[in-house]
Amino acid sequence: xxxxxxAYSKWHRHLGDDITMLDIDAxxxxxxxxxxxxxMELANxxxxxxxxxxxxxxxxxxxxxxxxVVLYTVDEEKPVEDCMVGFRIMKIYPEISxxxxxxxxxxxxxxxxxxxxxxxxxxx
Ligand SMILES: [Zn+2]
Numbered sequence: 001x002x003x004x005x006x007a008y009s010k011w012h013r014h015l016g017d018d019i020t021m022l023d024i025d026a027x028x029x030x031x032x033x034x035x036x037x038x039x040m041e042l043a044n045x046x047x048x049x050x051x052x053x054x055x056x057x058x059x060x061x062x063x064x065x066x067x068x069v070v071l072y073t074v075d076e077e078k079p080v081e082d083c084m085v086g087f088r089i090m091k092i093y094p095e096i097s098x099x100x101x102x103x104x105x106x107x108x109x110x111x112x113x114x115x116x117x118x119x120x121x122x123x124x
Contacts, residue, residue, distance in 0.1 A: 022055050026070075028111065033120035036063045045071035045088055053092045060093035067093035 012021045025042035029035060041056040053069050060067025071088040087107045091097040102110065 024056070024059060028114055030115065030118040030120060033118065035118060035120065036065050037114050037118060038065050039063060039067045039093075041067075041069045041092075043069070043071050045073045045086075053090075057092045065093075066091060069099075071099070 009021070009023055012019070024039065026040040028037040028040070030037055039056055039060040041051060041053045043051050048071070051069050051071070053067070056069070057067050069090040069092055073085040073087070074083050075085050076083065084104050084107075086104065087102045088099040089102055089107075090099045
């Protein structure tokens, strides 16, 4: 994320501790009906044991969609389309799981299934 993308977040921090805001990292959504399909907290995987996800869980609950923490490993040497090396995924809503290691291919297939199962497609 470049500094321009962070301008609002940085500005908002100066409003004081009573006015809190957090960027939502990712909302997978259906490109046909624009419904949210999943809410994700994303972070570079630095072998962290946990990552805070309370707000992402509450957003997922409010949207009635699954919520996840997705930790990703990047190979900076590779072109952007091939830069992801692997993922660790934790489901946080509707139930909380442990972290599961998944390959890039598994992750892509999982995203495809998520999108292919939007209720707007199943009703046809
Ligand atoms: Zn849809």
